[in-house]
Amino acid sequence: MNVKQMVGEKAAEYVKDGMVVGLGTGSTAYYLVEALGKRVEKGLTITGVTTSTRTKEQAETLNIPLVDLNDVAKIDLTIDGSDEVSENYQGIKGGGGALLFEKLVANNSEKVIWIVDDSKMVKTLGTFPLPVEIVAFGYKQLFRLFESKNLHPELRLNESKKNYVTDGGHYIIDLHLESIENPHELATWLDGLTGVVEHGLFLDMVNTVIVGHENAVEVLDVR
Ligand code: 5RP
Numbered sequence: 001m002n003v004k005q006m007v008g009e010k011a012a013e014y015v016k017d018g019m020v021v022g023l024g025t026g027s028t029a030y031y032l033v034e035a036l037g038k039r040v041e042k043g044l045t046i047t048g049v050t051t052s053t054r055t056k057e058q059a060e061t062l063n064i065p066l067v068d069l070n071d072v073a074k075i076d077l078t079i080d081g082s083d084e085v086s087e088n089y090q091g092i093k094g095g096g097g098a099l100l101f102e103k104l105v106a107n108n109s110e111k112v113i114w115i116v117d118d119s120k121m122v123k124t125l126g127t128f129p130l131p132v133e134i135v136a137f138g139y140k141q142l143f144r145l146f147e148s149k150n151l152h153p154e155l156r157l158n159e160s161k162k163n164y165v166t167d168g169g170h171y172i173i174d175l176h177l178e179s180i181e182n183p184h185e186l187a188t189w190l191d192g193l194t195g196v197v198e199h200g201l202f203l204d205m206v207n208t209v210i211v212g213h214e215n216a217v218e219v220l221d222v223r
Helices: 003-012 029-041 053-061 099-107 139-148 183-191
Strands: 020-023 047-050 075-081 109-117 130-134 153-155 171-175 196-199 208-212 217-221
Touching (some): 003 217, 020 029, 029 053, 029 075, 047 053, 099 109, 099 130, 130 139, 139 153, 139 171, 183 196
Parallel strands (some): 020 047, 020 075, 075 109
Antiparallel strands (some): 130 171, 130 196
16 A cells, blocks of 8 residues: 555545534645545545545445535535645645635644644645736736746746636736745745635644655654
8 A cells, every 4th residue: 555545545534424524635634535435435424525526426436425515514624635844734735726615625624633644744844836816817927026026926827828827717826935944934925916716825724734754654742
């Protein structure tokens, strides 16, 4: 069994009968959704809230009952992957382009679990490029602003080399920062820019990180 599957299956154990569960996006969350699909087949009663078209399609194939974020009072637990987790448990997400819906779902969840392999545990955030989701209209203006601030922006492209478009209909600029010394300061600045819809800094959010090592799974209860 690969490490992503190990952490996905471990996280599925946290899901209990009757829960409303936020279903993350990405190659690790894939295994969580597969594991939940198997449990649903055996009688587990849950309702899922998906964070992307990809995850929605997967969950539908597995007959996991789904509901729109609009139609839940709250989500009991969201389980998602992450691109980086720092030593103080701040995260970068959005490598898979689903950051906006992922943050909306996480912000409305009682508990958040991230599932990662140990290569994603870092001292300081920033080696992984920081995704910033922006409105398409006039996007080059924000690109130039990021350039002028030496934030090393790169417009994300799809496989056809066209501008990548998120499920929300926006573009993504990835900032190649190498190291983010003050994530809160950067998040506040990005939050204040017109045209920025969301960014991939997921701060003070995660409750439990499940880390996969080659032969073991480690559970870190953070807050
Ligand atoms: C998608 C995400 C993913 O959770 C993140 O990119 C991790 O993905 P993977 O498990 O494939 O490495 O934030 O927007």
